[in-house]
Amino acid sequence: MVSDSQVLPLAPVRKSLLWLVAVAFFMQTLDATIINTALPAMAASLGESPLRMQSVIVAYALTMAMLIPASGWIADRFGTRRVFFSAIVLFTLGSVACALSHGLGQLVAARVVQGLGGALLLPVGRLSLLRTVPRSQFLQAMSFVAIPGLIGPLLGPTLGGWLVEYASWHWIFLINVPVGVLGCLATLRLMPDLRGDVRRRFDGVGYALLAFGMVAISLSLDGVAEVGLRQVSVLVLIVFGFASLAAYWLHAGRRADPLFSPTLFKVPTLSIGLIGNLFSRLGSGCMPFLVPLLLQVSMGYSPMRAGLMMLPIALAGMLMKRFTTRLIQRYGYRKVLVVNTALVGLTMASFCLTAPGQPLALHILQLLAFGAVNSLQFTAMNTVTLRDLDAGMASSGNSLLSMVQMLAMSMGVAAASAVLGGYTGIFGNAQPLDTLHAFQATFATMGLITLTSALIFWNLPPDARAVQPNPPEVSGQG
Structure with missing residues (x-):
């Protein structure tokens, strides 16, 4: 982070950057909650039971969990502007794909794409603030950015219910499109292109072990919920998931610069x-x-x-x-x-x-x-x-x-x-x-x-x- 002696009080460009990160955070948290009240309507449209729609939520959250550990390295390697722009594009394209889905499998796949973008929005936005905002003003800046994170869950369920009742469930995803387009334009104008000073090698083996462990354990729980996996498959996933996580910690103990x-x-x-x-x-x-x-x-x-x-x-x-x-x-x-x-x-x-x-x-x-x-x-x-x-x-x-x-x-x-x-x-x-x-x-x-x-x-x-x-x-x- 820059020191107070190097940076004058927040310039208009930094205030605009705060708004950009805050709006991206709002879009992410809104989308995480807006879908909950729409699940029964989505299930009826797709010919599914509303009690079996959990994979729509699990796919989004699990994809975010998988990508978050790599977000810092990705931003350092490719620059905050390019990664933030790509995150908004992925999130917007994933939203369009969700709205165009005709089956549960298509919808889950689209939510994965949406999660890939959502996972990078907050970490990369927070990193850009960490490296541009004076230390004395960082807490104030993060408090400002956190406000939309509270408003998103406040509006999400009600907005989702209103759109389902008076339009259709497809619009809970399509409303992201104009926001995403404006976000892309604002990113090119306002987001600084920051990179890490030291380009360390990415711990690909450790990341693969950690990601596989998380996916296997989550899918095994989904299998217990009768999404089509047999009991033997569930047991195999659980064993492989925990074995993969254990292997990661053994691997991390031997590596000089592990993910965690x-x-x-x-x-x-x-x-x-x-x-x-x-x-x-x-x-x-x-x-x-x-x-x-x-x-x-x-x-x-x-x-x-x-x-x-x-x-x-x-x-x-x-x-x-x-x-x-x-x-x-x-x-x-x-x-x-x-x-x-x-x-x-x-x-x-x-x-x-x-x-x-x-x-x-x-x-x-x-x-x-x-x-x-x-x-x-x-x-x-x-x-x-x-x-x-x-x-x-x-x-x-x-x-x-x-x-x-x-x-x-x-x-x-x-x-x-x-x-x-x-x-x-x-x-x-x-x-x-x-x-x-x-x-x-x-x-x-x-x-x-x-x-x-x-x-x-x-x-x-x-x-x-x-x-x-x-x-x-x-x-x-x-």
């Missing part, structure tokens, strides 16, 4: 934070997928109404940010995360009591409670994971955290789909009441998984507290 050095895990808060992120997000990460499905499939909500019902989660999450720092400063990370993880699990499990005919106010209160504790959870997990990293480890640790977040999202949706599929087999799906019982059991199970992850955070140092007055968000996932 095993020495990172010598920092207790990082290792505990990463493991806690993975397991707690396995549960809570499936909620944006499960809740709109429950409301539409089992309770008869329209797409628009289901989207509006997601607003309390986002609003409560934004309001909770004001109290997060004070809670962590007063009680410390360990107490906050142990208690709050349990609360996240319990609020998730409370959705097993949801049934038609209940007062609307009760459902809104339930969603507000989940949004508040979930927001506190994400912020606390993110900041404790990176708080003790020195300058040499910060970039690598942040990339690893981003990868774990996206991996947990894909695995969480796949796991929830597997659980829902299992309970659907028990209760049946002939009547809406049958699927309601399957949903209720799924919420209870995923809530229990989240509840047990509180034990991981018990291992945090008891004296770890927030030191900054406003801990920055480290990614768009919390």
